[in-house]
Amino acid sequence: KNQVExxxxxxxxxxxxNCTLQCNYTVSPFSNLRWYKQDTGRGPVSLTIxxxxxxxxxxxxxxxxxxxxxxxxxxxxxxxQLSDSASYICVVGWLDTGFQKLVFGTGTRLLVSP
Amino acid sequence: xxxxxxxxxxxxxxxxxxxSLKCEQHLGHNAMYWYKQSAKKPLELMFVYSLEERVENNxxxxxxxxxxxxxxxxxxxxxxxxxxxxxxxxxxxxQGTSYYEQYFGPGTRLTVT
Numbered sequence: 001k002n003q004v005e006x007x008x009x010x011x012x013x014x015x016x017x018n019c020t021l022q023c024n025y026t027v028s029p030f031s032n033l034r035w036y037k038q039d040t041g042r043g044p045v046s047l048t049i050x051x052x053x054x055x056x057x058x059x060x061x062x063x064x065x066x067x068x069x070x071x072x073x074x075x076x077x078x079x080x081q082l083s084d085s086a087s088y089i090c091v092v093g094w095l096d097t098g099f100q101k102l103v104f105g106t107g108t109r110l111l112v113s114p
Numbered sequence: 115x116x117x118x119x120x121x122x123x124x125x126x127x128x129x130x131x132x133x134s135l136k137c138e139q140h141l142g143h144n145a146m147y148w149y150k151q152s153a154k155k156p157l158e159l160m161f162v163y164s165l166e167e168r169v170e171n172n173x174x175x176x177x178x179x180x181x182x183x184x185x186x187x188x189x190x191x192x193x194x195x196x197x198x199x200x201x202x203x204x205x206x207x208x209q210g211t212s213y214y215e216q217y218f219g220p221g222t223r224l225t226v227t
Contacts, residue, residue, distance in 0.1 A: 004156070043204050043218030044157075045116065089157075099169065100212050104156035 002027040004105035006090050012111045017080055021108045023073040023090030031093040031100060035064050035075045038087045038107065047075070047088075080112045117141040118219035120205050126225045127195065135190040135222045137205030145211045146188040148180060149204040151221070157204065163188060164211045195226045 004025045013019050025033070032051050036044035048057045048064040050073075056065050061078045077084055087107040093100050118139045127133050139146065148160040162170035163182040177199075179191040188205055202221045208214040 041202075041221070041223065043116065043118070043206075043220050045218070046215055049215060095212065099162075100214070102157075102159070102216070106154060106156050 002092075002094065002103045004090055004092050004103050006088075006105040006108050008108060009106070010109040010111070012113055013080055015080060015082055015112050015114050018076065018078050019080060019110065021075045021077075021088050021090075021110070023075070023105060025071050025073070025090070025092045025103070027071075027092040027094050027103050029094055030068065030071075031095050033064075033066055033073050034091040034093065034102075035062070035073075036089040036091060038089055040086070044089055077110075080110075082112050082114060085110060085112045116217040116219065118205060118207055118217050120203075120219040120222050122222060123220065124223045124225075126227060127192070128227055129195060129197070131195075132191070132193040134192065135203055135205075135224075137188040137190075137219055139186055139188075139205075139207035139217070139219075141207055141209075141217060143207040143209050143217075144185050145208045145214070146182060146185070147206040147208075147216065148188065148190050149206065149218075151202040151204055153201075160190075162211065169211065192224075195224075197226050200224055200226045 007022045034049045035047045038044040050066045063076045066073045089107040090105040145164045150158045160174045161180040181189040204221045205219040206216040208216045
């Protein structure tokens with residue numbers, strides 16, 4: 001069964017600190033992996049998208065890694081800011097007869113404290 | 115803003131009401147999606163439209179009825195909903211239905227009383 005699991009479920013860090021969020025997946029055949037940021041009451045916004053051949057991608061203070069062999073990804077946030085408080089959702093895409101389907105994780109809720 | 119707008123942002127309705135959710139995308143995309151997001155559960159894909167044709171219906175109850183009159187607009191018609199249908203309903207659009215980024219709207223927070 002195609003699944004995406006994220007850990008931890010929630011995390012509290014002090015402003016300025018770094019943190020790493022984890023994502024494990026069992027989606028096949030793999031097409032791409034995305035990380036989204038979702039503020040409370042808002043829609044998800046894309047941070048990064050990686051294909052099979054990419055093992056790292058950065059977007060400002062966000063750096064995503066992908067290990068397609070172990071089916072793991074991480075999202076590293078550097079020098080956290082209060083505005084980083086949000087849910088971070090790992091999403092894995094797979095192609096079904098040319099049509100892309102997405103499998104969503106339940107997200108990690110991050111709170112950055114002053 | 116992502117270029118995808120949704121109205122209303124909040125909706126409270128009784129189980130016997132009929133209401134509609136509206137989504138509009140200003141990105142020139144030709145695929146649109148409805149998702150349901152319940153508390154502590156992953157996003158669930160409900161419907162996909164590509165070039166105004168429905169290409170995916172994920173076993174959604176008939177009390178949810180989508181409509182896509184053109185590639186920029188998507189509606190979700192609601193009738194005789196249940197309290198468990200209370201959730202955040204998200205609309206998204208993309209350039210196509212294969213490897214393309216999906217852009218999400220802000221969602222409609224629906225409460226069924």
